[in-house]
Amino acid sequence: MAVATAPMNLTKVAHAGISVSDLDASIAFYTALTGREPVARGTMNSVPFGGAQGLPVARLRYATINIDGLGIDLIQFTEPVGERTNGKANRPGSMHLCFRVDDFDAVHRRMKEAGYDFLGDAYTFIEGEVTPDAALGTRVAYFNDPDGTNLEIIEPKGGFAG
Template identity: 85%
Template sequence: MAVSSTPINLTLAAHVGISVSDLDASIAFYTALTGREPVAQGTMHSVPFGKSQGLPVAKLRYATINLDNSLGIDLIQFQEPVGERTGGVANRPGSMHLCLRVDDFDAVYTRMKDAGYDFLGDDYTFIEGEVTPDAALGTRVAYFNDPDGTNLEIIRPEGGFAS
Protein backbone atom coordinates (compact mmCIF):
# COMPACT_ATOMS: atom_id res chain seq x y z
CA MET A 1 0.00 0.00 0.00
CA ALA A 2 1.60 3.24 -1.13
CA VAL A 3 0.69 6.28 0.96
CA SER A 4 1.61 9.87 0.15
CA SER A 5 3.98 11.62 2.55
CA THR A 6 1.66 14.65 2.65
CA PRO A 7 0.68 15.21 6.31
CA ILE A 8 -2.97 14.54 7.11
CA ASN A 9 -2.63 16.03 10.64
CA LEU A 10 -4.78 13.59 12.61
CA THR A 11 -3.69 14.32 16.17
CA LEU A 12 -6.64 13.56 18.48
CA ALA A 13 -7.84 10.05 19.30
CA ALA A 14 -11.58 9.57 19.83
CA HIS A 15 -11.73 5.91 20.81
CA VAL A 16 -10.09 2.54 20.48
CA GLY A 17 -12.17 -0.41 19.31
CA ILE A 18 -11.49 -3.84 20.76
CA SER A 19 -13.15 -6.94 19.30
CA VAL A 20 -14.24 -9.30 22.08
CA SER A 21 -15.71 -12.80 22.21
CA ASP A 22 -18.03 -12.24 25.20
CA LEU A 23 -19.29 -8.67 25.63
CA ASP A 24 -20.65 -9.24 29.13
CA ALA A 25 -17.33 -10.67 30.38
CA SER A 26 -15.42 -7.81 28.74
CA ILE A 27 -17.72 -5.18 30.24
CA ALA A 28 -17.09 -6.70 33.68
CA PHE A 29 -13.29 -6.75 33.08
CA TYR A 30 -13.01 -3.17 31.76
CA THR A 31 -15.46 -1.82 34.36
CA ALA A 32 -13.29 -3.33 37.12
CA LEU A 33 -10.11 -2.07 35.42
CA THR A 34 -11.31 1.52 34.90
CA GLY A 35 -13.93 1.93 37.62
CA ARG A 36 -16.30 3.14 34.89
CA GLU A 37 -19.63 1.81 33.70
CA PRO A 38 -20.45 1.85 29.98
CA VAL A 39 -21.84 5.15 28.72
CA ALA A 40 -23.48 3.40 25.77
CA GLN A 41 -24.55 -0.14 24.92
CA GLY A 42 -26.48 -1.55 22.02
CA THR A 43 -26.77 -3.77 19.00
CA MET A 44 -26.32 -3.29 15.28
CA HIS A 45 -27.20 -5.33 12.22
CA SER A 46 -26.05 -3.62 9.05
CA VAL A 47 -24.80 -4.66 5.63
CA PRO A 48 -23.45 -1.17 4.78
CA PHE A 49 -21.55 -0.87 8.09
CA GLY A 50 -20.14 -4.36 7.62
CA LYS A 51 -18.97 -3.46 4.13
CA SER A 52 -17.32 -0.30 5.51
CA GLN A 53 -15.13 -2.67 7.56
CA GLY A 54 -14.49 -5.11 4.71
CA LEU A 55 -17.08 -7.60 5.99
CA PRO A 56 -20.24 -8.84 4.20
CA VAL A 57 -22.41 -7.79 7.16
CA ALA A 58 -21.96 -6.59 10.73
CA LYS A 59 -24.26 -8.03 13.36
CA LEU A 60 -22.83 -7.02 16.71
CA ARG A 61 -23.28 -6.01 20.31
CA TYR A 62 -21.22 -3.13 21.70
CA ALA A 63 -20.49 -1.06 24.77
CA THR A 64 -18.41 2.09 25.23
CA ILE A 65 -16.50 2.99 28.38
CA ASN A 66 -15.06 6.51 28.50
CA LEU A 67 -11.81 7.46 30.19
CA ASP A 68 -10.98 10.82 31.80
CA ASN A 69 -9.23 12.17 28.71
CA SER A 70 -12.33 11.57 26.57
CA LEU A 71 -10.87 8.47 24.94
CA GLY A 72 -13.54 5.82 24.59
CA ILE A 73 -12.96 2.09 24.74
CA ASP A 74 -15.44 0.50 22.32
CA LEU A 75 -15.96 -3.17 23.14
CA ILE A 76 -17.44 -4.95 20.11
CA GLN A 77 -18.72 -8.52 20.00
CA PHE A 78 -19.22 -9.52 16.37
CA GLN A 79 -22.05 -12.04 16.24
CA GLU A 80 -21.96 -12.25 12.44
CA PRO A 81 -19.41 -12.87 11.11
CA VAL A 82 -17.67 -14.26 14.18
CA GLY A 83 -13.90 -13.75 14.06
CA GLU A 84 -10.98 -15.78 15.39
CA ARG A 85 -8.85 -14.71 18.35
CA THR A 86 -5.44 -13.19 17.65
CA GLY A 87 -3.94 -14.97 20.64
CA GLY A 88 -2.60 -11.78 22.21
CA VAL A 89 0.91 -12.16 20.83
CA ALA A 90 2.51 -8.69 20.92
CA ASN A 91 4.90 -9.18 17.99
CA ARG A 92 2.24 -10.18 15.45
CA PRO A 93 1.82 -7.52 12.75
CA GLY A 94 -1.58 -5.93 13.15
CA SER A 95 -1.74 -6.57 16.88
CA MET A 96 -2.21 -3.53 19.09
CA HIS A 97 -2.08 -2.55 22.71
CA LEU A 98 -3.93 -0.02 24.80
CA CYS A 99 -1.73 1.90 27.21
CA LEU A 100 -3.24 3.35 30.40
CA ARG A 101 -1.29 6.11 32.14
CA VAL A 102 -0.89 6.00 35.92
CA ASP A 103 0.61 8.50 38.36
CA ASP A 104 1.52 6.09 41.17
CA PHE A 105 2.85 2.99 39.43
CA ASP A 106 3.63 1.01 42.59
CA ALA A 107 0.17 1.54 44.07
CA VAL A 108 -1.68 0.61 40.86
CA TYR A 109 0.60 -2.36 40.12
CA THR A 110 0.15 -3.72 43.65
CA ARG A 111 -3.65 -3.20 43.59
CA MET A 112 -3.85 -5.00 40.26
CA LYS A 113 -1.74 -7.94 41.46
CA ASP A 114 -3.81 -8.17 44.66
CA ALA A 115 -6.99 -8.15 42.54
CA GLY A 116 -5.73 -11.09 40.48
CA TYR A 117 -4.50 -9.47 37.27
CA ASP A 118 -1.84 -11.65 35.64
CA PHE A 119 1.01 -9.62 34.21
CA LEU A 120 2.85 -11.06 31.22
CA GLY A 121 6.21 -10.50 32.91
CA ASP A 122 7.82 -8.34 35.55
CA ASP A 123 7.32 -4.58 35.49
CA TYR A 124 10.10 -2.78 33.65
CA THR A 125 11.88 0.60 33.83
CA PHE A 126 13.66 1.88 30.70
CA ILE A 127 17.40 2.30 31.33
CA GLU A 128 20.20 4.22 29.65
CA GLY A 129 21.80 2.59 26.63
CA GLU A 130 18.84 0.52 25.51
CA VAL A 131 16.28 3.09 24.45
CA THR A 132 16.32 6.32 22.50
CA PRO A 133 15.32 9.03 22.90
CA ASP A 134 16.61 9.61 26.39
CA ALA A 135 13.20 11.13 27.22
CA ALA A 136 12.03 7.56 27.86
CA LEU A 137 14.62 6.94 30.58
CA GLY A 138 12.94 6.09 33.87
CA THR A 139 9.60 5.30 32.24
CA ARG A 140 8.03 2.29 33.93
CA VAL A 141 5.69 -0.20 32.24
CA ALA A 142 3.88 -3.48 32.85
CA TYR A 143 1.84 -5.51 30.38
CA PHE A 144 -1.20 -7.75 30.81
CA ASN A 145 -4.06 -9.11 28.69
CA ASP A 146 -7.82 -8.76 28.74
CA PRO A 147 -9.98 -11.93 28.63
CA ASP A 148 -9.53 -12.21 24.82
CA GLY A 149 -5.78 -11.64 24.86
CA THR A 150 -5.78 -7.96 23.88
CA ASN A 151 -2.49 -6.48 25.06
CA LEU A 152 -2.87 -3.81 27.73
CA GLU A 153 -0.20 -1.72 29.42
CA ILE A 154 0.10 0.51 32.43
CA ILE A 155 2.73 3.23 32.18
CA ARG A 156 4.28 5.89 34.35
CA PRO A 157 6.14 8.07 31.84
CA GLU A 158 9.19 10.16 32.66
CA GLY A 159 10.47 13.29 30.96
CA GLY A 160 8.91 13.97 27.58
CA PHE A 161 7.90 10.37 26.94
CA ALA A 162 4.11 10.30 26.74
CA SER A 163 3.22 6.82 25.63
Template identity: 85%
Template sequence: MDSVPFGRSQGLPVARLRYATIDIDGLGIDLIQFTDPVGERTNGRANRPGSVHLCFKVDDFDAVHRRMEDAGYDFLGGDCTFIAGEVTPDAALGTRVAYFNDPDGTNLEIIEPREASPTSRDLIPLRGLRRVPYPRRRCIPARLEKAVARLRS
Protein backbone atom coordinates in the same frame (compact mmCIF):
# COMPACT_ATOMS: atom_id res chain seq x y z
CA MET B 1 -26.40 -3.03 15.12
CA ASP B 2 -27.67 -5.43 12.48
CA SER B 3 -26.55 -4.34 9.03
CA VAL B 4 -25.57 -5.99 5.77
CA PRO B 5 -24.11 -2.73 4.31
CA PHE B 6 -22.01 -2.09 7.44
CA GLY B 7 -20.84 -5.71 7.39
CA ARG B 8 -19.76 -5.31 3.79
CA SER B 9 -17.88 -2.13 4.71
CA GLN B 10 -15.90 -4.32 7.14
CA GLY B 11 -15.28 -7.03 4.54
CA LEU B 12 -17.94 -9.29 6.13
CA PRO B 13 -21.24 -10.59 4.72
CA VAL B 14 -23.21 -9.02 7.60
CA ALA B 15 -22.49 -7.22 10.86
CA ARG B 16 -24.53 -8.09 13.91
CA LEU B 17 -22.80 -6.51 16.83
CA ARG B 18 -23.02 -4.73 20.14
CA TYR B 19 -20.80 -1.76 20.75
CA ALA B 20 -19.99 1.10 23.05
CA THR B 21 -18.02 4.19 22.09
CA ILE B 22 -15.94 6.12 24.60
CA ASP B 23 -14.76 9.63 23.82
CA ILE B 24 -11.81 10.87 25.88
CA ASP B 25 -10.90 14.39 24.81
CA GLY B 26 -11.44 13.60 21.14
CA LEU B 27 -9.91 10.11 21.27
CA GLY B 28 -12.57 7.57 20.32
CA ILE B 29 -12.34 4.04 21.65
CA ASP B 30 -14.88 1.54 20.32
CA LEU B 31 -15.55 -1.66 22.24
CA ILE B 32 -17.17 -4.07 19.78
CA GLN B 33 -18.61 -7.56 20.19
CA PHE B 34 -19.57 -9.25 16.91
CA THR B 35 -22.41 -11.70 17.42
CA ASP B 36 -22.57 -12.62 13.72
CA PRO B 37 -20.16 -13.50 12.33
CA VAL B 38 -18.45 -14.40 15.59
CA GLY B 39 -14.69 -13.96 15.43
CA GLU B 40 -11.87 -15.80 17.13
CA ARG B 41 -9.82 -14.43 20.00
CA THR B 42 -6.82 -12.53 18.66
CA ASN B 43 -4.20 -13.94 21.02
CA GLY B 44 -2.24 -10.88 20.01
CA ARG B 45 1.45 -10.59 20.65
CA ALA B 46 3.22 -7.26 20.83
CA ASN B 47 5.40 -8.08 17.81
CA ARG B 48 2.50 -9.15 15.60
CA PRO B 49 1.87 -6.73 12.72
CA GLY B 50 -1.43 -4.92 13.20
CA SER B 51 -1.59 -5.55 16.92
CA VAL B 52 -3.29 -2.91 19.07
CA HIS B 53 -1.71 -1.48 22.20
CA LEU B 54 -3.37 0.76 24.78
CA CYS B 55 -1.28 2.40 27.47
CA PHE B 56 -2.59 3.63 30.84
CA LYS B 57 -0.60 6.12 32.89
CA VAL B 58 -0.40 5.44 36.64
CA ASP B 59 0.94 7.69 39.38
CA ASP B 60 2.15 4.90 41.70
CA PHE B 61 3.42 1.97 39.64
CA ASP B 62 4.24 -0.27 42.63
CA ALA B 63 0.80 0.19 44.21
CA VAL B 64 -1.13 -0.43 40.97
CA HIS B 65 1.05 -3.40 39.96
CA ARG B 66 0.73 -4.98 43.42
CA ARG B 67 -3.04 -4.39 43.49
CA MET B 68 -3.42 -6.04 40.09
CA GLU B 69 -1.29 -9.04 41.10
CA ASP B 70 -3.19 -9.40 44.40
CA ALA B 71 -6.47 -9.39 42.47
CA GLY B 72 -5.21 -12.19 40.21
CA TYR B 73 -4.37 -10.28 37.03
CA ASP B 74 -1.77 -11.92 34.81
CA PHE B 75 1.14 -9.93 33.44
CA LEU B 76 2.88 -11.09 30.27
CA GLY B 77 6.28 -10.87 31.94
CA GLY B 78 8.05 -8.94 34.65
CA ASP B 79 7.86 -5.18 34.94
CA CYS B 80 10.56 -3.14 33.23
CA THR B 81 12.39 0.08 34.09
CA PHE B 82 13.96 1.88 31.11
CA ILE B 83 17.74 2.24 31.51
CA ALA B 84 20.50 4.04 29.61
CA GLY B 85 21.49 2.35 26.37
CA GLU B 86 18.09 0.70 25.93
CA VAL B 87 15.80 3.65 25.30
CA THR B 88 15.74 7.15 23.86
CA PRO B 89 15.19 9.96 24.62
CA ASP B 90 16.93 10.31 27.95
CA ALA B 91 13.69 11.77 29.37
CA ALA B 92 12.31 8.20 29.28
CA LEU B 93 15.03 6.86 31.61
CA GLY B 94 13.50 5.49 34.79
CA THR B 95 10.06 5.04 33.24
CA ARG B 96 8.39 1.84 34.47
CA VAL B 97 6.08 -0.38 32.41
CA ALA B 98 4.24 -3.71 32.65
CA TYR B 99 2.13 -5.44 30.01
CA PHE B 100 -0.98 -7.61 30.17
CA ASN B 101 -3.88 -8.67 27.93
CA ASP B 102 -7.60 -8.02 28.23
CA PRO B 103 -10.03 -10.98 27.93
CA ASP B 104 -9.95 -10.70 24.12
CA GLY B 105 -6.16 -10.68 23.91
CA THR B 106 -5.68 -6.93 23.37
CA ASN B 107 -2.26 -5.75 24.52
CA LEU B 108 -2.48 -3.31 27.43
CA GLU B 109 0.20 -1.52 29.44
CA ILE B 110 0.52 0.36 32.69
CA ILE B 111 3.22 3.04 32.66
CA GLU B 112 4.69 5.44 35.17
CA PRO B 113 6.71 7.96 33.16
CA ARG B 114 9.65 9.57 35.00
CA GLU B 115 9.49 12.89 33.18
CA ALA B 116 6.84 14.63 31.13
CA SER B 117 7.32 13.99 27.45
CA PRO B 118 5.11 14.62 24.41
CA THR B 119 3.80 11.06 24.64
CA SER B 120 3.42 10.67 28.41
CA ARG B 121 1.21 13.72 28.88
CA ASP B 122 -1.29 12.31 26.39
CA LEU B 123 -1.69 8.92 28.05
CA ILE B 124 -5.08 7.90 29.43
CA PRO B 125 -4.89 7.88 33.26
CA LEU B 126 -5.79 4.59 34.95
CA ARG B 127 -8.03 5.64 37.84
CA GLY B 128 -9.21 2.34 39.28
CA LEU B 129 -9.37 -1.39 38.80
CA ARG B 130 -11.95 -4.02 39.51
CA ARG B 131 -12.16 -7.77 39.25
CA VAL B 132 -13.70 -9.14 36.09
CA PRO B 133 -15.55 -12.49 36.01
CA TYR B 134 -13.40 -14.40 33.55
CA PRO B 135 -11.66 -17.73 34.19
CA ARG B 136 -8.32 -15.87 34.07
CA ARG B 137 -9.04 -12.41 35.43
CA ARG B 138 -7.67 -9.47 33.47
CA CYS B 139 -7.63 -5.75 34.12
CA ILE B 140 -10.32 -3.40 32.83
CA PRO B 141 -9.69 0.30 33.53
CA ALA B 142 -12.46 1.95 35.53
CA ARG B 143 -13.12 4.49 32.76
CA LEU B 144 -14.18 1.63 30.49
CA GLU B 145 -16.35 -0.21 33.05
CA LYS B 146 -19.65 1.40 32.01
CA ALA B 147 -19.04 0.61 28.35
CA VAL B 148 -18.15 -3.00 29.15
CA ALA B 149 -21.29 -3.29 31.33
CA ARG B 150 -23.37 -2.07 28.37
CA LEU B 151 -21.84 -4.79 26.17
CA ARG B 152 -22.65 -7.46 28.74
CA SER B 153 -26.31 -6.43 29.09
Protein backbone atom coordinates in the same frame (compact mmCIF):
# COMPACT_ATOMS: atom_id res chain seq x y z
CA MET C 1 -0.60 -0.59 -0.40
CA ALA C 2 0.82 2.78 -1.39
CA VAL C 3 1.66 5.10 1.46
CA ALA C 4 0.91 8.80 1.00
CA THR C 5 3.81 11.10 1.72
CA ALA C 6 1.70 14.19 2.43
CA PRO C 7 0.76 14.53 6.12
CA MET C 8 -2.88 13.81 6.91
CA ASN C 9 -2.66 15.62 10.28
CA LEU C 10 -4.65 13.05 12.24
CA THR C 11 -3.63 14.13 15.73
CA LYS C 12 -6.68 13.52 17.93
CA VAL C 13 -7.94 10.16 19.13
CA ALA C 14 -11.66 9.46 19.55
CA HIS C 15 -11.77 5.83 20.59
CA ALA C 16 -10.12 2.43 20.41
CA GLY C 17 -12.27 -0.45 19.22
CA ILE C 18 -11.61 -3.89 20.67
CA SER C 19 -13.29 -7.01 19.27
CA VAL C 20 -14.34 -9.33 22.07
CA SER C 21 -15.81 -12.83 22.26
CA ASP C 22 -18.07 -12.23 25.28
CA LEU C 23 -19.33 -8.67 25.66
CA ASP C 24 -20.63 -9.17 29.21
CA ALA C 25 -17.30 -10.60 30.43
CA SER C 26 -15.40 -7.77 28.72
CA ILE C 27 -17.68 -5.12 30.23
CA ALA C 28 -17.01 -6.60 33.67
CA PHE C 29 -13.24 -6.67 33.02
CA TYR C 30 -12.94 -3.11 31.67
CA THR C 31 -15.34 -1.71 34.28
CA ALA C 32 -13.18 -3.21 37.04
CA LEU C 33 -10.01 -2.00 35.32
CA THR C 34 -11.15 1.58 34.76
CA GLY C 35 -13.73 2.09 37.48
CA ARG C 36 -16.11 3.36 34.79
CA GLU C 37 -19.46 1.99 33.65
CA PRO C 38 -20.43 1.89 29.97
CA VAL C 39 -21.90 5.14 28.67
CA ALA C 40 -23.52 3.37 25.72
CA ARG C 41 -24.70 -0.16 24.96
CA GLY C 42 -26.57 -1.55 22.05
CA THR C 43 -26.87 -3.81 19.07
CA MET C 44 -26.37 -3.26 15.36
CA ASN C 45 -27.62 -5.21 12.37
CA SER C 46 -26.31 -3.61 9.20
CA VAL C 47 -25.19 -4.70 5.75
CA PRO C 48 -23.83 -1.22 4.84
CA PHE C 49 -21.79 -0.92 8.06
CA GLY C 50 -20.40 -4.40 7.49
CA GLY C 51 -19.36 -3.33 4.00
CA ALA C 52 -17.56 -0.32 5.44
CA GLN C 53 -15.50 -2.79 7.50
CA GLY C 54 -14.92 -5.20 4.62
CA LEU C 55 -17.49 -7.68 5.96
CA PRO C 56 -20.67 -8.93 4.25
CA VAL C 57 -22.77 -7.82 7.22
CA ALA C 58 -22.24 -6.50 10.73
CA ARG C 59 -24.43 -7.97 13.43
CA LEU C 60 -22.97 -7.03 16.76
CA ARG C 61 -23.37 -6.05 20.37
CA TYR C 62 -21.33 -3.16 21.73
CA ALA C 63 -20.58 -1.07 24.76
CA THR C 64 -18.48 2.08 25.16
CA ILE C 65 -16.55 2.94 28.29
CA ASN C 66 -15.16 6.45 28.38
CA ILE C 67 -11.92 7.20 30.16
CA ASP C 68 -10.17 10.56 30.19
CA GLY C 69 -9.57 11.48 26.55
CA LEU C 70 -10.54 8.11 25.03
CA GLY C 71 -13.55 5.91 24.43
CA ILE C 72 -13.03 2.16 24.59
CA ASP C 73 -15.51 0.46 22.25
CA LEU C 74 -16.05 -3.20 23.12
CA ILE C 75 -17.56 -5.00 20.14
CA GLN C 76 -18.86 -8.57 20.00
CA PHE C 77 -19.60 -9.61 16.43
CA THR C 78 -22.46 -12.11 16.40
CA GLU C 79 -22.29 -12.34 12.59
CA PRO C 80 -19.84 -12.94 11.17
CA VAL C 81 -18.15 -14.36 14.27
CA GLY C 82 -14.40 -13.92 14.01
CA GLU C 83 -11.53 -16.08 15.17
CA ARG C 84 -9.40 -15.03 18.11
CA THR C 85 -6.09 -13.49 17.01
CA ASN C 86 -4.15 -14.35 20.16
CA GLY C 87 -2.31 -11.09 19.54
CA LYS C 88 1.22 -11.44 20.81
CA ALA C 89 3.17 -8.18 20.98
CA ASN C 90 5.54 -9.22 18.18
CA ARG C 91 2.84 -10.16 15.64
CA PRO C 92 2.36 -7.60 12.86
CA GLY C 93 -1.08 -6.07 13.14
CA SER C 94 -1.31 -6.53 16.87
CA MET C 95 -1.72 -3.45 19.00
CA HIS C 96 -1.83 -2.53 22.64
CA LEU C 97 -3.77 -0.08 24.72
CA CYS C 98 -1.74 1.74 27.35
CA PHE C 99 -3.10 3.22 30.57
CA ARG C 100 -1.10 6.05 32.14
CA VAL C 101 -0.74 5.87 35.93
CA ASP C 102 0.70 8.33 38.45
CA ASP C 103 1.93 5.82 41.04
CA PHE C 104 3.18 2.73 39.21
CA ASP C 105 4.11 0.72 42.30
CA ALA C 106 0.74 1.23 43.98
CA VAL C 107 -1.30 0.44 40.84
CA HIS C 108 0.85 -2.57 39.92
CA ARG C 109 0.55 -3.95 43.46
CA ARG C 110 -3.24 -3.42 43.59
CA MET C 111 -3.65 -5.12 40.22
CA LYS C 112 -1.56 -8.12 41.28
CA GLU C 113 -3.53 -8.41 44.52
CA ALA C 114 -6.77 -8.27 42.50
CA GLY C 115 -5.59 -11.19 40.35
CA TYR C 116 -4.41 -9.51 37.15
CA ASP C 117 -1.90 -11.80 35.46
CA PHE C 118 1.02 -9.78 34.12
CA LEU C 119 2.91 -11.19 31.14
CA GLY C 120 6.27 -10.63 32.82
CA ASP C 121 7.98 -8.54 35.44
CA ALA C 122 7.51 -4.78 35.59
CA TYR C 123 10.22 -3.00 33.61
CA THR C 124 12.07 0.32 33.94
CA PHE C 125 13.72 1.85 30.85
CA ILE C 126 17.48 2.26 31.29
CA GLU C 127 20.17 4.35 29.63
CA GLY C 128 21.13 3.29 26.13
CA GLU C 129 17.87 1.56 25.20
CA VAL C 130 15.47 4.48 24.82
CA THR C 131 15.56 7.74 22.97
CA PRO C 132 15.08 10.40 24.06
CA ASP C 133 16.84 10.10 27.37
CA ALA C 134 13.78 11.83 28.83
CA ALA C 135 12.16 8.37 28.92
CA LEU C 136 14.77 7.06 31.35
CA GLY C 137 13.11 5.67 34.43
CA THR C 138 9.73 5.15 32.71
CA ARG C 139 8.02 2.10 34.25
CA VAL C 140 5.83 -0.34 32.30
CA ALA C 141 4.02 -3.64 32.79
CA TYR C 142 1.95 -5.64 30.31
CA PHE C 143 -1.12 -7.84 30.71
CA ASN C 144 -4.02 -9.12 28.60
CA ASP C 145 -7.76 -8.75 28.65
CA PRO C 146 -9.94 -11.91 28.55
CA ASP C 147 -9.51 -12.19 24.75
CA GLY C 148 -5.76 -11.65 24.72
CA THR C 149 -5.75 -7.96 23.78
CA ASN C 150 -2.42 -6.49 24.87
CA LEU C 151 -2.74 -3.90 27.63
CA GLU C 152 -0.11 -1.86 29.42
CA ILE C 153 0.26 0.40 32.42
CA ILE C 154 2.90 3.11 32.23
CA GLU C 155 4.33 5.77 34.52
CA PRO C 156 6.30 8.09 32.22
CA LYS C 157 9.32 9.92 33.59
CA GLY C 158 11.00 13.15 32.59
CA GLY C 159 9.60 14.73 29.45
CA PHE C 160 8.37 11.45 27.97
CA ALA C 161 4.64 11.62 27.23
CA GLY C 162 4.16 7.86 27.24
